[in-house]
Amino acid sequence: MPHSAQALPISFPDPSRSRTYDSVLDLIGNTPLVRLNRLTEGLPATVYVKLDGFNLGGSSxxxxxxxxxxxxxxxxxxxxxxxxxxxxxxxxxxxxxxxxxxxxxxxxxxxxxxxxxxxxxxxxxxxxxxxxxxxxxxxxxxxxxxxxxxxxxxxxxxxxxSHQESNGDNPAAHIASTGPEIWHQTGGRVTHFLAQIATGGTVSGTGSYLHEQNPEVSVIATDFHGSMHSQSNLYRVASGEPDAEQLERDWPENIDLDVIDRIERRDREAAIALGWRAAREEGLLIGLSSALSLGVALDLAANADEDDVFVVFSADSARDYVSREYNLAWLRENDYPELAERLARGDYSAPTHGSTDPDTVLVARADDRVLA
Ligand SMILES: Cc1ncc(COP(=O)(O)O)c(C=O)c1O
Structure with missing residues:
Protein backbone atom coordinates (compact mmCIF):
# COMPACT_ATOMS: atom_id res chain seq x y z
CA MET A 1 0.00 0.00 0.00
CA PRO A 2 1.56 3.35 -0.99
CA HIS A 3 2.20 5.75 1.85
CA SER A 4 1.07 9.32 1.81
CA ALA A 5 3.89 11.80 1.22
CA GLN A 6 5.48 13.21 4.33
CA ALA A 7 5.56 16.98 4.69
CA LEU A 8 9.12 18.27 4.38
CA PRO A 9 10.40 20.59 7.12
CA ILE A 10 9.79 24.21 6.20
CA SER A 11 13.28 25.29 7.30
CA PHE A 12 16.53 24.12 8.87
CA PRO A 13 16.69 23.80 12.67
CA ASP A 14 17.19 26.93 14.77
CA PRO A 15 20.96 27.64 14.50
CA SER A 16 21.00 29.06 18.02
CA ARG A 17 20.35 25.51 19.30
CA SER A 18 23.51 24.07 17.68
CA ARG A 19 26.27 23.26 20.15
CA THR A 20 30.06 23.52 20.35
CA TYR A 21 32.16 20.83 22.06
CA ASP A 22 35.51 20.90 23.87
CA SER A 23 36.69 17.43 22.80
CA VAL A 24 35.77 14.74 20.29
CA LEU A 25 34.99 12.43 23.22
CA ASP A 26 32.17 14.81 24.17
CA LEU A 27 30.51 13.58 20.95
CA ILE A 28 29.56 10.33 22.66
CA GLY A 29 26.00 10.14 24.00
CA ASN A 30 23.11 12.62 23.73
CA THR A 31 22.06 10.98 20.45
CA PRO A 32 18.83 11.99 18.70
CA LEU A 33 15.45 10.34 19.24
CA VAL A 34 13.33 10.55 16.11
CA ARG A 35 9.65 9.79 15.57
CA LEU A 36 8.67 7.58 12.66
CA ASN A 37 5.91 8.85 10.40
CA ARG A 38 5.58 6.70 7.30
CA LEU A 39 6.46 3.19 8.50
CA THR A 40 3.97 3.67 11.33
CA GLU A 41 1.10 4.95 9.21
CA GLY A 42 -2.20 3.54 10.52
CA LEU A 43 -0.70 2.29 13.80
CA PRO A 44 -2.31 3.56 17.01
CA ALA A 45 0.94 3.96 18.99
CA THR A 46 3.94 6.26 18.54
CA VAL A 47 7.28 4.73 17.59
CA TYR A 48 10.58 6.53 18.12
CA VAL A 49 14.07 5.38 17.13
CA LYS A 50 17.11 6.21 19.27
CA LEU A 51 19.82 6.85 16.70
CA ASP A 52 23.06 5.76 18.33
CA GLY A 53 24.73 5.71 14.92
CA PHE A 54 25.18 9.44 15.64
CA ASN A 55 27.89 8.70 18.20
CA LEU A 56 31.46 9.74 17.38
CA GLY A 57 32.58 6.30 16.16
CA GLY A 58 29.21 5.42 14.66
CA SER A 59 27.64 3.16 17.28
CA SER A 60 26.27 2.76 20.80
CA SER A 162 38.23 -5.70 28.92
CA HIS A 163 35.58 -8.49 28.98
CA GLN A 164 32.64 -6.49 27.64
CA GLU A 165 30.23 -9.37 28.27
CA SER A 166 30.79 -9.33 32.04
CA ASN A 167 32.33 -5.91 32.67
CA GLY A 168 29.86 -3.93 34.81
CA ASP A 169 31.02 -0.68 33.22
CA ASN A 170 29.19 -1.81 30.05
CA PRO A 171 25.62 -1.68 31.47
CA ALA A 172 26.70 1.17 33.77
CA ALA A 173 27.33 3.31 30.66
CA HIS A 174 23.69 2.81 29.62
CA ILE A 175 22.38 3.40 33.16
CA ALA A 176 24.27 6.69 33.22
CA SER A 177 23.50 7.86 29.68
CA THR A 178 21.11 5.95 27.35
CA GLY A 179 18.40 5.43 29.98
CA PRO A 180 18.33 9.04 31.25
CA GLU A 181 18.43 10.38 27.68
CA ILE A 182 15.39 8.31 26.64
CA TRP A 183 13.51 9.24 29.80
CA HIS A 184 14.24 12.92 29.18
CA GLN A 185 13.55 12.80 25.42
CA THR A 186 10.14 11.14 25.87
CA GLY A 187 9.23 13.31 28.85
CA GLY A 188 8.82 10.09 30.85
CA ARG A 189 6.17 8.77 28.41
CA VAL A 190 8.15 5.76 27.14
CA THR A 191 6.13 2.56 27.60
CA HIS A 192 8.21 0.04 25.58
CA PHE A 193 11.97 -0.16 25.09
CA LEU A 194 13.41 -2.59 22.54
CA ALA A 195 17.05 -3.44 21.87
CA GLN A 196 18.88 -6.37 20.36
CA ILE A 197 20.77 -8.49 22.84
CA ALA A 198 24.38 -9.61 22.55
CA THR A 199 26.37 -8.86 25.71
CA GLY A 200 23.09 -7.58 27.16
CA GLY A 201 24.66 -4.31 28.29
CA THR A 202 22.27 -2.10 26.33
CA VAL A 203 18.99 -3.77 27.21
CA SER A 204 19.95 -4.51 30.84
CA GLY A 205 21.49 -1.10 31.58
CA THR A 206 18.91 1.06 29.80
CA GLY A 207 16.08 -1.20 30.96
CA SER A 208 17.13 -1.05 34.61
CA TYR A 209 17.21 2.76 34.53
CA LEU A 210 13.79 2.92 32.86
CA HIS A 211 12.33 0.40 35.33
CA GLU A 212 13.61 2.53 38.19
CA GLN A 213 11.68 5.50 36.80
CA ASN A 214 8.59 3.43 35.97
CA PRO A 215 8.39 -0.31 36.69
CA GLU A 216 5.59 -0.58 34.09
CA VAL A 217 7.92 0.10 31.15
CA SER A 218 8.11 -3.05 29.05
CA VAL A 219 11.76 -3.95 28.40
CA ILE A 220 12.05 -6.18 25.34
CA ALA A 221 15.22 -7.88 24.16
CA THR A 222 15.30 -8.89 20.51
CA ASP A 223 17.36 -11.60 18.88
CA PHE A 224 17.80 -13.36 15.57
CA HIS A 225 16.79 -16.96 15.07
CA GLY A 226 19.99 -18.95 14.88
CA SER A 227 22.06 -16.45 16.92
CA MET A 228 24.67 -17.65 19.41
CA HIS A 229 22.18 -17.18 22.24
CA SER A 230 19.46 -19.02 20.31
CA GLN A 231 21.75 -21.99 19.84
CA SER A 232 22.10 -22.51 23.59
CA ASN A 233 19.26 -23.30 26.00
CA LEU A 234 19.27 -19.68 27.26
CA TYR A 235 15.71 -19.02 26.16
CA ARG A 236 14.32 -22.21 27.62
CA VAL A 237 15.96 -21.34 30.94
CA ALA A 238 14.74 -17.73 30.65
CA SER A 239 11.16 -18.84 30.19
CA GLY A 240 11.40 -21.12 33.21
CA GLU A 241 10.84 -24.43 31.41
CA PRO A 242 10.98 -27.13 34.09
CA ASP A 243 13.46 -29.34 32.25
CA ALA A 244 15.77 -26.42 31.44
CA GLU A 245 16.98 -25.06 34.73
CA GLN A 246 20.72 -24.96 34.20
CA LEU A 247 22.37 -23.01 31.43
CA GLU A 248 24.35 -25.36 29.26
CA ARG A 249 26.88 -22.73 28.23
CA ASP A 250 28.58 -19.66 29.69
CA TRP A 251 26.49 -16.65 28.91
CA PRO A 252 27.15 -12.96 29.22
CA GLU A 253 26.82 -11.87 32.85
CA ASN A 254 25.57 -8.53 31.54
CA ILE A 255 22.31 -10.18 30.45
CA ASP A 256 20.08 -9.41 33.44
CA LEU A 257 16.89 -11.46 33.32
CA ASP A 258 15.51 -9.47 36.26
CA VAL A 259 15.33 -6.47 33.95
CA ILE A 260 14.24 -8.05 30.67
CA ASP A 261 10.46 -8.61 30.52
CA ARG A 262 10.41 -10.61 27.31
CA ILE A 263 12.59 -11.76 24.45
CA GLU A 264 11.32 -11.70 20.87
CA ARG A 265 13.04 -13.51 18.02
CA ARG A 266 12.75 -12.86 14.33
CA ASP A 267 14.28 -13.98 11.05
CA ARG A 268 17.42 -12.30 9.78
CA GLU A 269 15.77 -12.07 6.35
CA ALA A 270 12.84 -10.08 7.75
CA ALA A 271 15.25 -7.63 9.41
CA ILE A 272 17.21 -7.17 6.18
CA ALA A 273 14.01 -6.44 4.24
CA LEU A 274 12.84 -3.95 6.88
CA GLY A 275 16.25 -2.24 6.89
CA TRP A 276 15.80 -1.64 3.15
CA ARG A 277 12.21 -0.52 3.59
CA ALA A 278 13.16 1.93 6.35
CA ALA A 279 15.71 3.57 4.05
CA ARG A 280 13.46 3.63 0.98
CA GLU A 281 10.21 4.71 2.63
CA GLU A 282 11.28 6.77 5.64
CA GLY A 283 14.86 7.83 4.78
CA LEU A 284 15.90 6.11 8.01
CA LEU A 285 19.46 4.74 7.92
CA ILE A 286 19.65 1.99 10.53
CA GLY A 287 21.73 -1.18 10.92
CA LEU A 288 20.46 -4.74 11.04
CA SER A 289 20.05 -5.13 14.79
CA SER A 290 18.03 -1.91 14.74
CA ALA A 291 15.80 -3.24 11.95
CA LEU A 292 15.30 -6.42 13.97
CA SER A 293 13.99 -4.41 16.95
CA LEU A 294 11.99 -2.11 14.69
CA GLY A 295 10.17 -5.09 13.18
CA VAL A 296 9.16 -6.30 16.64
CA ALA A 297 8.07 -2.78 17.62
CA LEU A 298 5.87 -2.42 14.51
CA ASP A 299 4.26 -5.80 15.24
CA LEU A 300 3.53 -4.87 18.85
CA ALA A 301 2.49 -1.29 18.05
CA ALA A 302 -0.26 -2.60 15.77
CA ASN A 303 -2.12 -3.86 18.87
CA ALA A 304 -1.03 -1.16 21.28
CA ASP A 305 -2.85 1.80 22.82
CA GLU A 306 -2.78 5.36 21.52
CA ASP A 307 -0.78 6.46 24.56
CA ASP A 308 1.89 3.82 24.06
CA VAL A 309 5.33 5.15 23.20
CA PHE A 310 7.79 2.67 21.73
CA VAL A 311 11.51 3.41 21.74
CA VAL A 312 13.51 1.25 19.34
CA PHE A 313 17.23 1.27 19.99
CA SER A 314 19.35 1.68 16.86
CA ALA A 315 22.92 0.68 17.73
CA ASP A 316 24.44 1.69 14.40
CA SER A 317 23.77 3.03 10.92
CA ALA A 318 22.94 1.50 7.54
CA ARG A 319 26.31 2.80 6.36
CA ASP A 320 27.98 -0.14 8.11
CA TYR A 321 26.07 -2.67 5.97
CA VAL A 322 26.19 -1.32 2.43
CA SER A 323 28.73 -3.88 1.27
CA ARG A 324 26.85 -6.80 2.88
CA GLU A 325 23.15 -7.05 3.74
CA TYR A 326 22.30 -3.68 2.15
CA ASN A 327 23.90 -4.67 -1.13
CA LEU A 328 21.99 -6.61 -3.82
CA ALA A 329 25.09 -8.33 -5.26
CA TRP A 330 26.11 -9.55 -1.81
CA LEU A 331 22.59 -10.84 -1.08
CA ARG A 332 22.51 -12.72 -4.42
CA GLU A 333 25.84 -14.40 -3.68
CA ASN A 334 25.16 -15.15 -0.03
CA ASP A 335 22.03 -17.27 0.35
CA TYR A 336 19.48 -14.52 -0.25
CA PRO A 337 18.90 -14.56 -4.05
CA GLU A 338 15.09 -14.49 -3.76
CA LEU A 339 15.18 -11.65 -1.27
CA ALA A 340 17.53 -9.75 -3.60
CA GLU A 341 15.06 -10.12 -6.47
CA ARG A 342 12.15 -8.95 -4.34
CA LEU A 343 14.12 -5.94 -3.06
CA ALA A 344 15.20 -5.08 -6.61
CA ARG A 345 11.49 -4.93 -7.55
CA GLY A 346 10.78 -2.65 -4.59
CA ASP A 347 9.01 -5.41 -2.69
CA TYR A 348 10.17 -5.15 0.94
CA SER A 349 7.90 -7.83 2.33
CA ALA A 350 9.56 -10.74 4.09
CA PRO A 351 7.75 -14.07 4.00
CA THR A 352 7.38 -15.75 7.36
CA HIS A 353 8.75 -19.25 7.14
CA GLY A 354 7.05 -22.04 9.04
CA SER A 355 10.14 -22.98 11.01
CA THR A 356 10.96 -19.40 11.91
CA ASP A 357 7.62 -17.95 12.88
CA PRO A 358 8.01 -15.02 15.24
CA ASP A 359 8.02 -16.28 18.80
CA THR A 360 8.23 -14.74 22.19
CA VAL A 361 10.02 -15.87 25.29
CA LEU A 362 8.40 -14.54 28.40
CA VAL A 363 11.09 -14.20 30.99
CA ALA A 364 10.27 -15.97 34.24
CA ARG A 365 10.69 -14.33 37.62
CA ALA A 366 14.19 -14.60 39.06
CA ASP A 367 13.08 -16.74 42.02
CA ASP A 368 11.63 -19.36 39.68
CA ARG A 369 14.97 -19.91 37.98
CA VAL A 370 18.15 -21.71 38.87
CA LEU A 371 21.03 -20.21 36.98
CA ALA A 372 24.31 -22.02 36.48
C1 LIG B 1 25.13 -3.44 15.92
C2 LIG B 1 24.90 -4.00 17.28
N1 LIG B 1 23.64 -4.08 17.73
C3 LIG B 1 23.36 -4.60 18.94
C4 LIG B 1 24.37 -5.08 19.77
C5 LIG B 1 23.99 -5.67 21.09
O1 LIG B 1 24.31 -4.83 22.16
P1 LIG B 1 24.69 -5.41 23.59
O2 LIG B 1 26.07 -6.04 23.47
O3 LIG B 1 24.70 -4.21 24.49
O4 LIG B 1 23.68 -6.44 23.99
C6 LIG B 1 25.69 -5.03 19.33
C7 LIG B 1 26.75 -5.59 20.16
O5 LIG B 1 27.72 -6.15 19.73
C8 LIG B 1 25.96 -4.46 18.06
O6 LIG B 1 27.23 -4.35 17.59
Missing part, protein backbone atom coordinates in the same frame (compact mmCIF):
# COMPACT_ATOMS: atom_id res chain seq x y z
CA UNK A 61 29.46 0.97 21.72
CA UNK A 62 31.29 4.30 21.95
CA UNK A 63 29.39 4.76 25.21
CA UNK A 64 30.74 1.55 26.71
CA UNK A 65 34.22 1.96 25.17
CA UNK A 66 34.53 5.33 26.88
CA UNK A 67 33.17 4.11 30.22
CA UNK A 68 35.16 0.86 30.27
CA UNK A 69 38.46 2.60 29.48
CA UNK A 70 37.80 5.51 31.87
CA UNK A 71 36.90 3.23 34.78
CA UNK A 72 39.76 0.79 34.12
CA UNK A 73 42.26 3.66 34.16
CA UNK A 74 40.68 5.12 37.31
CA UNK A 75 40.69 1.73 39.05
CA UNK A 76 44.29 0.95 38.07
CA UNK A 77 43.39 -2.23 36.14
CA UNK A 78 44.59 -0.60 32.95
CA UNK A 79 48.12 0.65 33.47
CA UNK A 80 49.65 3.53 31.49
CA UNK A 81 50.26 2.50 27.88
CA UNK A 82 48.72 -0.96 28.44
CA UNK A 83 47.12 -2.74 25.48
CA UNK A 84 43.36 -3.35 25.62
CA UNK A 85 42.06 -6.59 24.11
CA UNK A 86 38.53 -7.92 23.64
CA UNK A 87 36.20 -10.02 21.51
CA UNK A 88 33.12 -8.53 19.83
CA UNK A 89 31.12 -7.70 16.73
CA UNK A 90 33.39 -4.75 15.85
CA UNK A 91 31.57 -1.76 17.27
CA UNK A 92 33.00 -2.10 20.78
CA UNK A 93 36.49 -2.26 19.31
CA UNK A 94 35.86 1.11 17.62
CA UNK A 95 34.59 2.63 20.90
CA UNK A 96 37.53 1.23 22.85
CA UNK A 97 39.98 2.48 20.21
CA UNK A 98 38.58 6.03 20.41
CA UNK A 99 38.99 6.18 24.18
CA UNK A 100 42.20 4.10 24.07
CA UNK A 101 43.89 6.22 21.41
CA UNK A 102 42.98 9.40 23.29
CA UNK A 103 44.68 8.07 26.44
CA UNK A 104 47.69 6.29 24.93
CA UNK A 105 46.40 2.71 24.99
CA UNK A 106 46.79 0.53 21.87
CA UNK A 107 44.11 -2.12 21.32
CA UNK A 108 43.48 -5.51 19.74
CA UNK A 109 40.18 -7.09 18.79
CA UNK A 110 39.04 -10.61 17.97
CA UNK A 111 35.97 -9.83 15.83
CA UNK A 112 33.06 -11.98 14.70
CA UNK A 113 33.70 -13.53 11.27
CA UNK A 114 30.73 -11.46 10.03
CA UNK A 115 32.63 -8.20 10.64
CA UNK A 116 31.67 -5.89 7.80
CA UNK A 117 34.46 -4.61 5.54
CA UNK A 118 33.48 -1.04 6.47
CA UNK A 119 34.10 -1.69 10.17
CA UNK A 120 37.28 -3.68 9.46
CA UNK A 121 38.74 -0.78 7.42
CA UNK A 122 37.81 1.75 10.12
CA UNK A 123 39.42 -0.42 12.82
CA UNK A 124 42.61 -0.72 10.77
CA UNK A 125 42.55 3.04 10.21
CA UNK A 126 42.29 3.53 13.97
CA UNK A 127 45.32 1.27 14.42
CA UNK A 128 43.46 -1.64 15.98
CA UNK A 129 45.12 -5.04 15.63
CA UNK A 130 42.56 -7.56 14.29
CA UNK A 131 43.10 -11.18 15.30
CA UNK A 132 41.29 -14.22 13.90
CA UNK A 133 39.29 -16.34 16.35
CA UNK A 134 36.13 -18.45 16.37
CA UNK A 135 33.07 -17.86 18.55
CA UNK A 136 31.48 -21.13 17.39
CA UNK A 137 33.97 -23.59 18.94
CA UNK A 138 34.09 -24.65 22.62
CA UNK A 139 36.16 -22.72 25.13
CA UNK A 140 38.63 -25.65 25.32
CA UNK A 141 39.56 -25.07 21.66
CA UNK A 142 42.63 -22.82 21.29
CA UNK A 143 40.92 -21.13 18.34
CA UNK A 144 37.97 -20.06 20.52
CA UNK A 145 37.84 -16.26 20.27
CA UNK A 146 37.98 -15.73 24.04
CA UNK A 147 41.20 -17.80 24.19
CA UNK A 148 42.71 -15.69 21.44
CA UNK A 149 41.82 -12.51 23.36
CA UNK A 150 43.17 -13.93 26.60
CA UNK A 151 46.47 -15.02 25.02
CA UNK A 152 46.93 -11.59 23.43
CA UNK A 153 46.28 -9.83 26.74
CA UNK A 154 48.75 -12.11 28.54
CA UNK A 155 51.44 -11.64 25.89
CA UNK A 156 52.29 -8.14 27.17
CA UNK A 157 53.12 -7.09 30.74
CA UNK A 158 50.44 -4.41 30.78
CA UNK A 159 47.95 -6.20 28.53
CA UNK A 160 44.34 -6.03 29.74
CA UNK A 161 41.26 -7.99 28.60
Missing amino acids: KDRIGLNIVREAIAGGELRPGGRITDTGAGNTAIGIALAGNATGHPSSSVPLPTLSPEKARLLEFLGVELLPGRPDVPREDPENWANVAQRRAEAETDGWW
